[in-house]
Amino acid sequence: MRVLITTRRRPRGAGHRALPDGPSGVPLVLAAPAAAALLFLVLPIVALLVRAPWTTLLARLTEPEVLAALRLSLLTSVLATLGCLVSGVPLAWMLARVAFRGRRAVQAMVRVPLLLPPVAGGVALLLALGRDGLAGSWPAAVGLSVPAPAGAVVLAQAFVALPFLVVTVEGALRACDPRVEEAATLLGGSRWTVFHRVTLPLVAPGIAAGALLCWARALGEFGATIVFAGGLSGAALTAPPSVYLGLRSDPEAAVVLSLVLLAVSVAVLTCLRDRWVNPA
Amino acid sequence: MMLDAHLVAERPPLRLDVRIRAAAGEVLALLGPGGAGKTTALRVLAGLTPPSGGHVLLDGAPLHARPAERRSVAMLLREHLLFPHLSALDNVAFGPRCHGAGRSEARRAATAWLERVGLDALRDARPRELSPVQALLVSLARSLASGPRVLLMDEPLAGLDAGTRPEARSLLRHHLSAFTGVCVLVAHDPPEAAALADRLGVIEGGVLMQEGTPAEVARHPRTGYIARLLASQAASQPGETPQGDRRRGHVRL
Numbered sequence: 001m002r003v004l005i006t007t008r009r010r011p012r013g014a015g016h017r018a019l020p021d022g023p024s025g026v027p028l029v030l031a032a033p034a035a036a037a038l039l040f041l042v043l044p045i046v047a048l049l050v051r052a053p054w055t056t057l058l059a060r061l062t063e064p065e066v067l068a069a070l071r072l073s074l075l076t077s078v079l080a081t082l083g084c085l086v087s088g089v090p091l092a093w094m095l096a097r098v099a100f101r102g103r104r105a106v107q108a109m110v111r112v113p114l115l116l117p118p119v120a121g122g123v124a125l126l127l128a129l130g131r132d133g134l135a136g137s138w139p140a141a142v143g144l145s146v147p148a149p150a151g152a153v154v155l156a157q158a159f160v161a162l163p164f165l166v167v168t169v170e171g172a173l174r175a176c177d178p179r180v181e182e183a184a185t186l187l188g189g190s191r192w193t194v195f196h197r198v199t200l201p202l203v204a205p206g207i208a209a210g211a212l213l214c215w216a217r218a219l220g221e222f223g224a225t226i227v228f229a230g231g232l233s234g235a236a237l238t239a240p241p242s243v244y245l246g247l248r249s250d251p252e253a254a255v256v257l258s259l260v261l262l263a264v265s266v267a268v269l270t271c272l273r274d275r276w277v278n279p280a
Numbered sequence: 281m282m283l284d285a286h287l288v289a290e291r292p293p294l295r296l297d298v299r300i301r302a303a304a305g306e307v308l309a310l311l312g313p314g315g316a317g318k319t320t321a322l323r324v325l326a327g328l329t330p331p332s333g334g335h336v337l338l339d340g341a342p343l344h345a346r347p348a349e350r351r352s353v354a355m356l357l358r359e360h361l362l363f364p365h366l367s368a369l370d371n372v373a374f375g376p377r378c379h380g381a382g383r384s385e386a387r388r389a390a391t392a393w394l395e396r397v398g399l400d401a402l403r404d405a406r407p408r409e410l411s412p413v414q415a416l417l418v419s420l421a422r423s424l425a426s427g428p429r430v431l432l433m434d435e436p437l438a439g440l441d442a443g444t445r446p447e448a449r450s451l452l453r454h455h456l457s458a459f460t461g462v463c464v465l466v467a468h469d470p471p472e473a474a475a476l477a478d479r480l481g482v483i484e485g486g487v488l489m490q491e492g493t494p495a496e497v498a499r500h501p502r503t504g505y506i507a508r509l510l511a512s513q514a515a516s517q518p519g520e521t522p523q524g525d526r527r528r529g530h531v532r533l
Contacts (some may be wrong), residue, residue: 024419025357078402174464177361179357179358179359179361180363180364182328182348182355182359183355183357183361183363184330184363184374185348185349186328186348186349186351186353186354186426187349187354187374187375187378187422187423187426188324188349188350188351188375188378188379188426189349189374189378190378197374201365202363202364203367216518
C-alpha cells in the first residue's frame with residue numbers, strides 16, 4: 001500500500017503549489033493555527049496556576065465562605081448525580097433496547113440540554129417547576145422549589161447533567177451485543193433478571209464514566225442554578241456562583257475556587273483517560 | 281415429545297415459511313446457503329424474533345404463546361456468548377438460578393454439569409481464559425443446565441479452526457447423545473450436519489426444499505445448491521460413497 005502511494009505521488013511542483021514545511025515536515029499552514037488553538041486552550045489554565053495564591057492557599061480553602069460553597073456544591077452535585085443514575089440508566093436502556101414509537105424524537109429531546117444555554121434551561125425549569133409552574137405546587141411541597149434553594153440547585157444541576165449520563169450509557173449499551181442478553185433470556189431470565197445480572201455488569205464501565213461526566217457537569221453548573229435556585233444568594237451559593245461573586249469582592253477566593261474546579265476536571269479526565277483521550 | 285413448528289416471518293427481502301417436525305432424541309439439521317432463513321427459523325422457534333404467523337407446538341402445546349424465557353428452549357451459537365463477567369461455574373449456574381434454585385443449589389447443579397463436560401477444573405475461569413473448545417463446552421453445559429426441552433444450535437462449530445473442529449464435533453456428538461429433548465441444528469457445512477444430525481432439512485430462500493436422512497438427501501439431491509455442495513464434497517473426499525447408516529455420526533455426505 002505504502003509503495004503504491006509513493007510511486008503514484010506526483011513530483012513536487014508539478015501541478016500543485018508546494019507549501020512551505022515546518023521543521024518536522026508538517027505544513028506551516030496547518031501547524032500555525034494548531035499551535036494557536038493549543039495556546040488558546042492552555043494559556044488561561046497556566047494563568048490560573050501562575051496567579052494562584054499558593055502561599056495562602058490552605059488558609060483560603062478553609063475560609064468559612066469557601067468551605068460552605070464547596071460543601072454545598074459537593075452535596076448537591078452528588079445528589080444530582082444519584083438522581084440522574086436512578087432515572088437516567090433506565091432511560092438509556094429504553095432508548096438502546098426497546099423499539100418504541102417516537103424513539104428518535106426522545107433521543108433528540110434528551111440531547112437538548114446539551115446545547116440549550118443553561119440560563120434558558122433555568123428559565124424553563126422555573127416555568128415548569130417554580131411557583132405557579134406547569135407542574136403545580138407539588139415541587140414546593142416536597143422541597144424542590146425556590147423556598148428550598150438546595151433542592152432547586154439539585155434540580156438545576158440534574159437538568160443540565162442528565163444528558164451526559166444518558167448519552168454515555170446509551171452508547172455503552174449499543175456497544176454491547178444484545179445476543180448476550182438474549183442468551184440470558186433463553187436460560188429463563190426475566191427482563192429484570194437479565195437487566196441487573198447481565199446488562200448492568202456488562203455496561204458498568206460505561207455507567208461509571210457517564211456518572212463521572214454527569215457529576216463534573218453538575219459541579220460546574222452556574223446558569224440554570226442562579227436562575228432557578230433563586231439568584232446569587234446564600235442558601236443556593238454553590239462554588240461556581242461564588243467564583244462569580246468573589247471576582248468583585250474577593251478575587252483571591254475566586255481564584256482558589258476556580259483552582260479547585262480545575263483540579264476536579266483534571267481528576268475526572270484522568271479517570272476517563274482511556275475512554276476520552278484514547279478511544280479504542 | 282414432538283416438536284411441530286410452522287415458522288413464518290418477514291425479514292425483507294426474505295419471507296420465511298417453513299414447516300418442520302422433530303422428535304425427542306432426534307437431531308434435525310437445517311442446511312442451506314447464507315441468507316436462506318436458517319437463523320431466522322431458529323430465532324422464531326426460540327421466541328426471539330416475532331413470527332408473522334404459523335405456530336410452534338411441543339407435544340401439541342402452543343409454545344408460541346409463551347415468551348422466550350418460558351419456552352424451555354436453549355440456544356447455542358457460533359459465538360458462545362458466555363457472560364464475560366461471570367466465572368464458568370456461575371455461567372452454568374445462571375439457568376438454575378433463573379429457575380428458582382438457591383445459590384448453593386445452583387452451584388451444585390452447575391458443578392455436576394461442568395464435571396459432565398470434563399471442565400470442573402476450570403470452574404473459576406473467566407470466559408476470556410477459555411479456549412474456543414472449552415468455551416463451547418461451557419456454553420453447552422450452560423444451555424443444558426437450564427433444563428431445556430428443545431436445544432437449538434446455530435453453527436456451533438463454525439468459530440473453531442480446522443485443527444480443533446473434529447475433536448469438538450465428536451465431543452458435541454457425545455454430549456448430544458445424552459440429551460433427551462428435541463435438537464435443531466443450523467449448519468452450512470454438509471459433513472458437520474451429517475455427522476451430528478439424524479435428518480436434514482434443506483432451506484433455500486426461506487422455503488424448505490427437501491427433507492430426509494443425510495443418505496436420502498445425498499442420493500437424490502433435489503436442488504442445484506445441494507447437488508453442487510455434494511459434488512464439491514465428493515471432489516474433496518474421493519472414494520467415499522453415501523451410505524445408508526442411520527446411526528448418528530456414521531453418515532457421510
